[in-house]
Amino acid sequence: MSGIRRMFVLLTAAALALSGCTAAGGTASPAVTPPSLDLGTLPVERVAEPGTVAVAADVAPPTNRWYSSLAFSTDDLPVYPFPLAFAPTGTGFSVEVPAVTVDEATIGASFTGGLEITLGDGQDLTRTVVRTDPVSVTIAYADEAGALALVTLAEGSPIVTIRAMRDTTLTLPAPPEALGDGWQLAHGERTFVLSAPNTVAAGSTVTLYEGDAAQLAPIPEDAAAADWLDAMGDPVAGVEATSAEQEGASITTLQYTGTADTVVVPFPGMTTAGTCDLGMFETPYGTVSACRGAELTRSVPVVAPASRYDFDGLDDATRTRIRTQLEADVTATGPLPADTYFAGKALARLASMYELAVALGATDLAEQIIDRLDDELTPWLDPAGCKTRAERCFVYDDRLRLVVGKVVGFGSEEGNDHHFHYGYFLEAAGILAQARPERIDDLRPVMTLLAADIVTGAAGTAGAQLPALRTFDPYRGHSWASGLSPFADGNNQESSSEAVAAWNGAALWAQSAGDAELLQQATWLLSTEADAARTLWLEPETLPAGYAHTIVSMNWSSKRDYATWFSAESSAILGIQLLPLGPVSLEYLGADPDRVAKNVADAGATAFTGALGDYVQGYSALAGAEAASAAAEALADRTEFDDGWSKALAEAWVAAVQLRGW
Structure with missing residues (x-):
């Protein structure tokens, strides 16, 4: 590409109408209808410095999508509208069904080339994202003369739609062969079909008239081109x-x-x-x-939100031992961090300790813990806090349209991991609000904004101020963690369990705040993400020969890895799928004790001693009664725990597992 990447914003309403789309709000998904919220209560500050934001003026920048790099990357990175790979180029695009490769730690299908299409006369083109929803995207190509074509991609649609904004041409690598009302073209070992009524083909060039659309699809090796052309009706406009x-x-x-x-x-x-x-x-x-x-x-x-164990039937000796340990853990809890990840995690830990104290019947201890939680959460509750201080407060980035904690962590200024971070805050707020309903009005302004950032979105006069379902992909059934997605393998998510915890936290806040609509949305997200955590990360059924493990720890748009961002230790690779083990974990983990045992065995000799080994030890209790007894004994002797857990929380986890009868 020549490097020409200026944002093209002169698309007219008539041009968008040609695509069958609307640009308003940047989302077409009615699963969540963004409410009208006043983000003006937050200070405005542009925290991140993205290389580009190539979106139309009334479209919310699409962070955390499978297609995010189309808006934010200055390079021609491929994206993956499953099962395709699509790579923008300076003169058009390439598309393919990437071949699957397997080694002991990766199952991949990354972009390698594909069929290249030239739009127009080969001039360098600019690209702008002009319509989005969580599953599909439309990008506009323009040359020096103006708007040229709209290209629409959607997960679950193996078809690329090109709609002419004015009379233009598509140039193929070779002349296509006429087939009924369309064409077919062999490229390498793959056959492509092209459906384009009202067009003219001459050699390798297809003329597309203003307002008309062409649909291009690579078909399976066992498929008939004529059947595909027959099945392709009008183009997909969105999802x-x-x-x-x-x-x-x-x-x-x-x-x-x-x-x-x-x-x-x-x-x-x-x-x-x-x-x-x-x-x-x-x-x-x-x-x-x-x-x-x-x-x-x-x-x-359906997975119901949960925050408290049912300890009816817990024997007195175990109850006393856990209570004594909880008192020690509370006393040992030091100052809380100031960034949104570790602060959120610490706040949720305090909230979990409170819920444990209540479950144990330790009223005085519970009151002590909720006092601490209230004190620690209070500084975060002032929407204008960042006007007078540099930590424990939030701002609104009006360029990326993000609610951002002033002290960032793990790229949160770019949208990374917002559901992880804010899910912890919402959990803590929900539990505080349940314990002290008189605090709901104080909690509501900021918690509503955090929920808007990751779940509901927020409507405004100039399109979406915050997009609904920022991180969640309804087609895949799970979230994406990278905000700008600057990767050739697409977007990714590592910690499936923290994603589950995020929606559990949102649901807990919704319950306490009396927000029925948010509760419905969060329970849907919780249920769907929990199923994905089990079937795609911890208990996948379709792992191919050559892959040497029983779990996947990072799912990308184009590949699946046995790896983490932060550690090569097998304990961390499994443990990051488990934290923070707690009451909601009992609702989706452990249905297959044999698979739990296999996953723990797959983590090897250091499963319990390496990074996050405490969570692996706790998880091992789900493998059966004997394993639970062994885990209880080991955790009782353990002295080191992750900062999101504690010894008392670990012992309570195993006690709850044993009461369930695993």
Whole structure:
């Protein structure tokens, strides 16, 4: 690319109408309708320095999406609208179904090349994100003469749509072969089909007239090109996500809008009512089907928010021992950090200690802990706090449209890990509000903003001030942790358990605050993310030969890794999927004791002694009665615990496991 990357913002409403899209708010998902909130209570400060923010003026910058690099990267990084790989270029784009490769620690399908399309006459083009929702994106290409084409991508849609903003051409690597009302083209070992009514093909050039659309798709090796062309109706314009709860199931429905007939690819765990007779794609998540239809559904068990163990039936000796240890842990708790990650984690730890004291019937100790939690949380509750101090307060970044803690951590100024950080705050606030309802009005202003940043979004007069479902991907069923996603392998998430904890925290706050809508949304997120944590991270069923482990610790857009960002120790690789073990963990971990035992064995000889080994020790209790007894004995002798846990919390965890009968 020539380096020309200026933001193109002169798209007219008429041009957007050609795509069947609206730009308002930058999101088309009705699963969460952003409320109107006043972000003016927070000081405005641009904390991060992104290389570029290539979005239309009325679109919220799309942090934490599978396609985030399209808006923020100054390089031509590929993105992965599953099962495809799409790479923007200076003159258009390339697209492919990447080949799957496997070694002992990685299952990959990264972009390697693909079919290259030139838009227009080969001039250097600018790109701007002009429409977003959590599953799909539309980017506008422009040359020196102005708007040229809109390109729409969606997860679960193996089709790239190109809509002409004026008469233009698509140049292919070779002349396509006419097939019915469309064309087919062999490129390497892959056949591509092109559906483009009202177009003219001459050699390798296809002329596309203003307002018309072309749909390009690489098809499976076992598929017939004519069948694909027959299945491709009108182009996909976006994806609407809805959620519902029915008979103990949390249901996600994705509707591919703008069309009644298209091709969809259900992500593992999803279903469709359509006929799946269009071949199979090989992916890092196993073999997936291409199906006729425009709707996908996921149904998972409802996971209710939880913060307190039920210790009815706990024997007096164990109750006394845990209480004594809890008193010592509270006394040993030092000053809390000031960044949003470690402070949030420490606040949630205090809240968990309070809930444990209540469960044990230790009223005086509970009062002592809730006093400390109240004192520690109070400085964070002033929306204007950052006007007079440099820590324990939040600002609003009006460029990236983020609520950001003044003392940042792990790239939070760029949107990294916001659900982890703010989930801890919301958990602490929810528990404080439950204990002291008179504090709800003091808690509400800032907690509403934190919930808006990661769940509800916030509407404004110039589009979305905060996008709904900032981190959550309804197609994949899990969150993305990287804000700007500056990676050739797409976005990623490491700690599935902290994502679960985030939505549990949001639900706990919603319960205490009496926010029924947020509670419904957070419970949907909690249920869906918990299912993904189990099926994609801790208990995946489709791991290929050659991969040497029983878990995946980092899921990327294009690959799956046995690794962490911070440690190569096997204890950390497993432990980061477990912290913070607590009451909600009992609701989704441990359904398969044999798999728990295999995962612990896979972590090797240092499973309990390395980084985060205390969580692995606690997790091992889920492998059965004998394992739980061994874990209880080992944790009683242990002296070192993660800063989000404590000895009393660990002993309480094992006691709760044993009471459940694992």
